[in-house]
Amino acid sequence: MKTPLIICIVDDDEIYQFTSTYNIKSVYAPKEILVFSDGEEAIHFLTRHLSSEETLPDVIFLDINMPIMDGWQFL
Amino acid sequence: MIISQLIIQYDISQQDQDAFLINVAGRQRMLSQRIAKRTLYLQNEVNDKKHHESSLKKLQILVEEFEKTHHTLQFGKYPHRLKGKFSPAIDSLFDKTIPFFQVIKKICLQIIQSPSKGNIDNAVKILEANELSFLSNMEALLNALVADSQQKLNRLKWIELSLALVAFLVLLMEFFFIISPLIKNLSLTNHSLQASNSFLAEINQELKAIFDSTHVAIMRLDLKGQFVHFNKGAEKMLGYRAEEVIGKHTPALIHLQEEIEVYNQALSKSLNKHLDGFEALRYEARLPISPPRQWTYLRKDGSTLPVQLSTSSIKDEQGNLIGYLGVATDISELMQARISLLESKQNLEILANKLARQNEQLLSFAHITSHNLRSPVSNLNSLLFLYHDSQDEAEKQLLFSKFEIVIGHLTETLNELIETLKIQEDTEIKRDTIVFEELFSKIRETFAGTLLETKAEVSTDFSGLPQISYPKTYLESIFLNLFSNALKYRSPDRILLIEIKTHKAAGKEILRIRDNGLGIDLNKHGEKIFGLRKTFHQHAEAKGIGLFITKTQIEAMGGKIEIESQVDIGTTFTIVFNETT
CATH class of the missing domain: 1.10.287 (Helix Hairpins)
Structure with missing residues (x-):
């Protein structure tokens, strides 16, 4: 595991995206924070970057209840 | 009784024999007198030769008879012998006569042998003395015999009397032991008869009370089916007076013809033989157990009422059918309940x-x-x-x-x-008659711009169900939502086709909207398709509210909505407006 971490947030609520990003940044300086609005977007990103390990997130905060592709389907 | 008869018979025969002996003894006395008389004749006829000889002959016959009789009395065969037959006193009386008899006989024989004048005179003298003694002795004997006989007669009377007494006693005993118990039994029987009579009367009263009950109609029919009894309850229930129906009408008067026919047909079928008129009712009444059945009765005033009727047959003591009984209860309250x-x-x-x-x-x-x-x-x-x-x-x-x-x-x-809360509260919302064609032309106007822009082709067929009774706002909202969905989620690769069709199947009113748009993967989203805030397309206009409201409106009115869809082929919504109502 590399430091600092790459953190990923998957949630359809833009306010939640905003507040959680804000919170994380206030306590920890990650290498990067990735934000997606639903499971499908996140999956697309992951499949696109499967080959380049250094761009993949280390921690994913996943919402369950989302439109299009929910948390269960993403898992 | 037989014994007493035998005793009496015996005594009577004894009496006969006694009488015979008394007679014989009397005759002997008479003979002695006649002998004495004849000897006197002989004495007087000494000179008259002709008469003398005949008298002598007569004397000879008399003496022979006298001797024979005496012999019989003294030595004769039973029952003609006197000696030894009665008491010793009589015997001794008889014995006393014997010496005189011997003398008389001897003298007479002497005369007959030598009827000389001297002999006759002598004989007359001796005879006079002896004959008198003989006579007195015979007299005494006869008296004793008569007394004896009288005594016997008395005895017989006494026997008869005692026998009569015995017979009377037997009768008395019979009375006590046979007749009086019989009488007692008879009176007992009489008593119990009276008791059962009063019991019967009581039961009769009870039955009459039941029969007169005004809540239940009790009707009795004869074999021809005519009313014989029609109780107060029946009068009250049906409005006829008993006199109007008894002997004049059959239950056809109070039954509905159609009901009887229906029942006949049903029973004919199950019995496999044709029944007509009131045959079915009669058939049922003859069954050992006939179930109560519901009928509609016709009152005199033409109104009807539902009743429960129990039928049964009435039989005499020999088991012959003599009539039918029907008991009907008014069940209109029950039916109402x-x-x-x-x-x-x-x-x-x-x-x-x-x-x-x-x-x-x-x-x-x-x-x-x-x-x-x-x-x-x-x-x-x-x-x-x-x-x-x-x-x-x-x-x-x-x-x-x-x-x-x-x-x-x-x-x-x-x-x-x-x-949505408003919809859910609003189940009693007013229904209007809505013509689909009119409604849809409004919708088409609303989306005229989009339709023009997308060149979408819309085909409608409302012939199967041209109109419906439904809340107007709901139906407009349903059409708007589904139609706008079809427009929104059209495929960019092909010209949009929308088919709208209404029809009626098995009483259900159905609307079907089909498009050839993007479609939805129901395996992924099937459960959530009608949920609130569920969107399945990354589409600017998708808010996830339309189908939720549509479903709520349809279900509030007792209907249901179903979806069939395949990704990139199209979606079909099927709405049944009256699923549960």
Whole structure:
């Protein structure tokens, strides 16, 4: 595991995206924070970057209840 | 009795013999007198030779007879012998006569042998003395015999009397031991007869009371089917007076012809033989157990009432059928109660269905509130915390703009919830008759711009169900939502085709809307397709509210909505407007 971490947030609520990003940044300086609005977007990103390990997130905060592709389907 | 008869018979024969002997003894006395008389004749006829000889001859016959008789009395065979037959006193009396008899006989024989004058004179003298003694002795003997006989007669009388007494006693005993118990029995029987008579009278009274009961109609029919009895209850129930129907009418008067026919047909079928008129009722009455059956009775005034009728047959003691009995009870109250019970049951079922539906909706509503309201509220909290925490004015500005967004979402969600709540409360909303063709032309106008722009082809067929009774606002909303969905989620690769069709099948009113748009993967989203705030396309116009409201409206009116869809082929919505009503 590399430091600092790459953190990923998957949630359809833009306010939640905003507040959680804000919170994380206030306590920890990650290498990067990735934000997606639903499971499908996140999956697309992951499949696109499967080959380049250094761009993949280390921690994913996943919402369950989302439109299009929910948390269960993403898992 | 037989013994007493034998004793009497014996005594009577004894009496006969006694009488005979008395007679014989009497004759002997008479003979002695005649002998004495004849010897006197002989004495006087000494000179008259002719008479003398005949007298002598007569004397000889008399003496022979006298001797023979005496011999019989003294030595003769029983029962003609006197000696030894009676008491010793009589015997000794008889013995006393014997010497005189011997003398008389001897003298007479002397005369007969030598009838000289001297002999005769001598004989007359001796005879006079002896004959007198003989006579007196015979007299005494006879008296004794008569006395004896009298005594016997008395004895016989006494025997008879005692026998009569015995017979009387026997009769008395018979009376006590046979006749009096019989009489006693008879009186007992009589008594019990009286008791059972009064019991019968009592039962009769009870039966009469039952028969006169005004709540139950009791009707008796003869073998021809005509009324024989028609009680007060029947009079009251049916409005006829007993005199009007007895002997004049059959139950055809009070039954509905159609009901009887229906019943006849049913019974004919099960018995496999043709029954006509009141045959079926009679058949039933003859059954050992005939179930009570419901009929409709016709009153005199033409009104009807439901009754429960029990029929039975009446038989005499030999088991011959002599009539039929029908007992009818007015069950209109019962029927009314049953109907209202059924009604309230139906109402309850409807209520239960409604409650179940509302419950389901409340559950989803609770779910909506918990999810759709909780997240904006928690967002607000987070933002508030950050806002207080922030020192930077620019940052505070940014956070505040986020507040506006969240509050906007919250207001929107609340408005939507209020709208669905209105629908759910509004199940008794007024229904209008809506012509699909008219409704749809309005919708088409609403979307005229989009239709023109997309060159979509819309085909409609309302021939199977041209109109429907439904709340107008709901139906407009349903059409708008489904039609706009079809337009919204069209495929960019082909020209949109929309088919709208209504029809009726098995009493159900059905609307079908089919498109050739993007389609939805139901395996992924099937359960959530009608949920609130569910969107399945990354589409600018998708808010996830339309289908939720559509479903709520349809279900509030007792209908259901179903979806069939395949990705990139198209979607079909099927609505049954009257699924549960």
